[in-house]
Amino acid sequence: xxxxxxxxxxxxxxxxxxxxxxxxxxxxxxxxxxxxxxxxxxxxxxxxxxxxxxxxxxxxxxxxxxxxxxxxxxxxxxxxxxxxxxxxxxxxxxxxxxxxxxxxxxxxxxxxxxxxxxxxxxxxxxxxxxxxxxxxxxxxxxxxxxxxxxxxxxxxxxxxxxxxxxxxxxxxxxxxxxxxxxxxxxxxxxxxxxxxxxxxxxxxxxxxxxxxxxxxxxxxxxxxxxxxxxxxxxxxxxxxxxxxxxxxxxxxxxxxxxxxxxxxxxxxxxxxxxxxxxxx
Numbered sequence: 001x002x003x004x005x006x007x008x009x010x011x012x013x014x015x016x017x018x019x020x021x022x023x024x025x026x027x028x029x030x031x032x033x034x035x036x037x038x039x040x041x042x043x044x045x046x047x048x049x050x051x052x053x054x055x056x057x058x059x060x061x062x063x064x065x066x067x068x069x070x071x072x073x074x075x076x077x078x079x080x081x082x083x084x085x086x087x088x089x090x091x092x093x094x095x096x097x098x099x100x101x102x103x104x105x106x107x108x109x110x111x112x113x114x115x116x117x118x119x120x121x122x123x124x125x126x127x128x129x130x131x132x133x134x135x136x137x138x139x140x141x142x143x144x145x146x147x148x149x150x151x152x153x154x155x156x157x158x159x160x161x162x163x164x165x166x167x168x169x170x171x172x173x174x175x176x177x178x179x180x181x182x183x184x185x186x187x188x189x190x191x192x193x194x195x196x197x198x199x200x201x202x203x204x205x206x207x208x209x210x211x212x213x214x215x216x217x218x219x220x221x222x223x224x225x226x227x228x229x230x231x232x233x234x235x236x237x238x239x240x241x242x243x244x245x246x247x248x249x250x251x252x253x254x255x256x257x258x259x260x261x262x263x264x265x266x267x268x269x270x271x272x273x274x275x276x277x278x279x280x
Contacts, residue, residue, distance in 0.1 A: 004267035005030035008195040011185055011228075013037045013204040014178070021200065021259050028263060033194060035185040036178040037207045040070060043172055046078055052142070052168040053079050053088055060091040061142035061166065063134075065127065066115075067100045069107035071144040074170040076111060089113065095142065100127050101234075101257065104144075122257055123236045124149075128157045137162030145169045148203055173203065182211040189224025196229035196266050200259070202240035209244055222246075229273065231266045233257050 006029035012021055014036040022032045043049055053075065066072050079085040089111050099105045099115045101122025108115055119126035141163040145151050151167070158165050186208075188194050199205060212221040230249045232238040234257035238248040250269040252261035 003029040005263075005270065008270055009033055009193060010266070011035060011189065011194045011197040013185075013197075013199065013208075014039075021198070024259055024263055025198075028267060033185070033188065035181045037182060037204060037211075039174040041172050041174055042074060042077070043170055049075060049078050049168055049170050050082060052166065053082070053084055055166060056142055057084060057087045057091045059140070060094040062095060062139040063136065063163070064092060064095040064097045064142045064144075065100075065131070066097065066104035066108070066144045067124075067127070068144070068146045069103035069105075071146055071168075071170050072104060072107040073110075075144065075168070078170070098127070098130060100124070121235050121255070123239070124151070124154050128154055131158065132161070134161075139163050141165050143167040147171065147173050148206065179211050179215065182208065183215050183217055186212060186217050186221045186224055189228045190220045191224075192227050194224070194228050195270055196231055197225070198231045198233075198262065198266065199237045199241070200233045200262070202236050205237060205240040205244065205246075229266065229269055231262060231269075233259075233262050 005025065008030050010025050010030045011033045012025070012035070014034070022034060025032050076085060076088070079088045092111075093113055096117075097108060097113065097115045099108070099118045101119055103122075105115045105118055117130060119130050136158065139162075141158060143155070143158070143165050145167055147169065155165055155167065185194075189197065208221060209218070212218040225246060230241065230247060232241060232248040232251045234251065234255075238251060241248055250262075250265040252258065252265050254261075
């Protein structure tokens, strides 16, 4: 139903899918306030990624675990630049493929492949649980990681199952980007000029906290979030919020961790909040 967000100001933080998210919100009548937080960049040294690609081609992995869609796309970008993309896709087709949530599965389909299994919950714990049910003893396992995350729990669990883990980190975050934008967004929330903040990955939560601390604005951030409906796309984001003592107000129903269900949950919650305010 269109226009469910008329009269609301929704803060979104820069993501790979920012333009699509902004468009969907605007279609519902929201005024979208965008806050660039960091940029995603290729890994500073491509040599380890190229070496991983060549190992995957020379001796295809028994199993491949993809943690993010961005990671596979960055790997393919380098493979194309080196003229190895067709050989890599053929090699990956021979591996059992496992994904952390639906986004890596989408990236696989873009190169004509399918995941054999996807986690029920798009979290590291979900990956550990999914793979824990498999016999990985003696398996060569390719593991695509993502930045700003301690992956020891995952790699230790895989090693304990007897897997030979070959990990690759194909991209990096620019953590210094756009601090001024973050501080401005904090000021807007603290002033009560934002109805809801929509969080779509846990890195956004960390950057908010880090930038607020760096600029002496942590108290203002927490005060602003008290006034603002906090919408989380799923358990990974909600878990990160909780780790910092912050709440989640709304999340998509029925474990549908996507943008449209998130927007629906936000629209319902904001309407209820508006009705309560009008009645008081």
